[in-house]
Amino acid sequence: MTVTDLVSYEDALASYDPVMGLEVHVELGTKTKMFCGCSTELKQDANSQTCPVCLGLPGALPVVNEIGVESAIKIGLALNCEIAEWCRFARKNYFYPDMPKNFQTSQYDEPIAYNGYLDVQLEDGEIFRVQIERAHMEEDTGKSTHVGGATGRIQGASHSLLDYNRAGIPLIEIVTKPIEGAGARAPEVAKAYVAELRELIKALGVSEARMEMGQMRCDVNLSLRPNGTETFGTRSETKNVNSLRSVERAARFEIQRHAAVLSSGGTIVQETRHFHEEDGSTTAGRIKDNAEDYRYFPEPDLVPVAPAREWVEELRRGLPELPRLRRKRLKEEWGVSEHDMQSILNAGAVDLIVATTDAGAPSDQARKWWMGELARNANETGRGLDALPITPVQVARVAELVTSGDLNDKLARQVIEGVLAGEGDPDTVVEKRGLKVVSDEGALSTAVDEAIAANAAIADKIRGGKVAAAGALVGAVMKATRGQADAARVRELILEKLGVEG
Numbered sequence: 459m460t461v462t463d464l465v466s467y468e469d470a471l472a473s474y475d476p477v478m479g480l481e482v483h484v485e486l487g488t489k490t491k492m493f494c495g496c497s498t499e500l501k502q503d504a505n506s507q508t509c510p511v512c513l514g515l516p517g518a519l520p521v522v523n524e525i526g527v528e529s530a531i532k533i534g535l536a537l538n539c540e541i542a543e544w545c546r547f548a549r550k551n552y553f554y555p556d557m558p559k560n561f562q563t564s565q566y567d568e569p570i571a572y573n574g575y576l577d578v579q580l581e582d583g584e585i586f587r588v589q590i591e592r593a594h595m596e597e598d599t600g601k602s603t604h605v606g607g608a609t610g611r612i613q614g615a616s617h618s619l620l621d622y623n624r625a626g627i628p629l630i631e632i633v634t635k636p637i638e639g640a641g642a643r644a645p646e647v648a649k650a651y652v653a654e655l656r657e658l659i660k661a662l663g664v665s666e667a668r669m670e671m672g673q674m675r676c677d678v679n680l681s682l683r684p685n686g687t688e689t690f691g692t693r694s695e696t697k698n699v700n701s702l703r704s705v706e707r708a709a710r711f712e713i714q715r716h717a718a719v720l721s722s723g724g725t726i727v728q729e730t731r732h733f734h735e736e737d738g739s740t741t742a743g744r745i746k747d748n749a750e751d752y753r754y755f756p757e758p759d760l761v762p763v764a765p766a767r768e769w770v771e772e773l774r775r776g777l778p779e780l781p782r783l784r785r786k787r788l789k790e791e792w793g794v795s796e797h798d799m800q801s802i803l804n805a806g807a808v809d810l811i812v813a814t815t816d817a818g819a820p821s822d823q824a825r826k827w828w829m830g831e832l833a834r835n836a837n838e839t840g841r842g843l844d845a846l847p848i849t850p851v852q853v854a855r856v857a858e859l860v861t862s863g864d865l866n867d868k869l870a871r872q873v874i875e876g877v878l879a880g881e882g883d884p885d886t887v888v889e890k891r892g893l894k895v896v897s898d899e900g901a902l903s904t905a906v907d908e909a910i911a912a913n914a915a916i917a918d919k920i921r922g923g924k925v926a927a928a929g930a931l932v933g934a935v936m937k938a939t940r941g942q943a944d945a946a947r948v949r950e951l952i953l954e955k956l957g958v959e960g
């Protein structure tokens with residue numbers, strides 16, 4: 459099906475009600491793998507971070523990573539889940555070349571966390587509660603690279619390479635209950651949910667949750683049912699969507715595609731789908747297996763996980779302030795609108811602004827620079843704000859120089875430009891580029907006298923009461939001082955010298 463065969467979004471919603479399920483995989487930031495002591499550092503030669511356990515050699519015995527379990531419990535608690543008093547790992551049997559054991563160690567009917575919810579905030583401020591089915595522990599697979607073909611896919615490749623460095627890296631899979639009642643806002647809910655979950659995971663410190671690096675990826679399950687009916691339709695499962703925007707687009711596309719198939723009398727195939735970034739479409743993957751095809755059974759080589767209640771309660775007490783509540787608090791402290799707070803969040807600037815105010819800057823200055831000059835630079839250079847070569851401490855120093863009157867906004871922008879260009883700290887840039895506001899009254903007075911002399915006609919107008927004309931003289935002085943004068947003080951001096959009341 460091509461994009462043009464789709465039913466329009468509005469028409470799709472006029473007849474059908476979307477039901478979504480979101481499965482998010484989070485790669486934990488543990489130092490070692492889930493069931494062995496191998497390093498999780500990925501910037502290593504292929505297959506250098508492997509051992510008999512993660513290579514699945516006969517007789518090798520796995521051991522559970524305690525930090526992996528602790529991270530799973532933290533995530534479960536933050537998602538308002540119940541934490542199992544006793545649970546086991548299970549073998550999920552299927553063959554995959556990058557999974558050397560021929561089974562994935564996962565959890566099946568005994569997840570470590572279950573029955574929770576996450577409140578997410580939509581763009582208009584409305585809160586939507588997403589019910590959580592479960593969060594369970596499992597391991598990642600290795601990685602295949604197909605060589606010799608034009609596309610990097612297996613089709614046309616002459617051979618494939620396998621790297622098991624990633625095999626056994628701990629994953630937490632978080633599964634929602636069917637999300638109903640979102641209607642036309644289903645794609646927006648999906649995006650907001652993944653965004654909120656990402657913030658939560660980062661706040662817990664269990665993963666950096668960088669979607670562009672595959673540390674967090676989302677499967678979007680979607681089905682339609684005729685409006686007014688209860689029974690779920692057949693679902694498709696769009697795999698490994700790895701940006702917030704793509705999650706929204708994938709859900710939207712599938713709503714339109716399902717509607718096109720159903721309204722022309724066709725049936726939806728239960729299958730996995732691939733999402734394509736270029737045009738926002740999805741294409742068929744493989745026919746989806748049912749759970750029974752995996753022949754799940756309890757993992758006999760691992761002891762059950764039975765976290766002590768005291769430990770769980772200790773972890774609960776140590777939970778950080780939840781991101782949504784923290785944002786609400788900051789929004790009030792900063793005195794910004796819902797819309798501005800949303801922009802700050804979308805720009806990934808919340809933590810940077812907090813760090814800048816922690817370094818001593820007033821919050822309005824911190825916001826102004828991160829959301830203005832720096833956001834513009836990040837945009838132009840295609841980087842995230844946190845990837846810019848400037849620190850919150852440096853931004854705070856610029857703010858301090860502005861507050862003390864040593865810099866005006868124009869000069870401050872040049873200082874930031876210098877820091878970004880690698881010229882050094884703000885003070886070094888000020889020094890090197892000679893960027894200080896001219897506060898020497900003698901020098902200013904001379905510059906004002908010169909401007910008056912060179913613009914006699916304008917000066918006469920001002921004397922005659924046309925105070926508004928002073929702007930032209932201020933401009934002349936600013937130009938003469940290369941923008942390094944305090945414009946308000948210049949204006950005062952001009953009016954003083956011409957004997958006019960401001």
Ligand SMILES: [Zn+2]
Pocket residue numbers: 491494495496507508509510511512513626
């Ligand atoms: Zn290993």
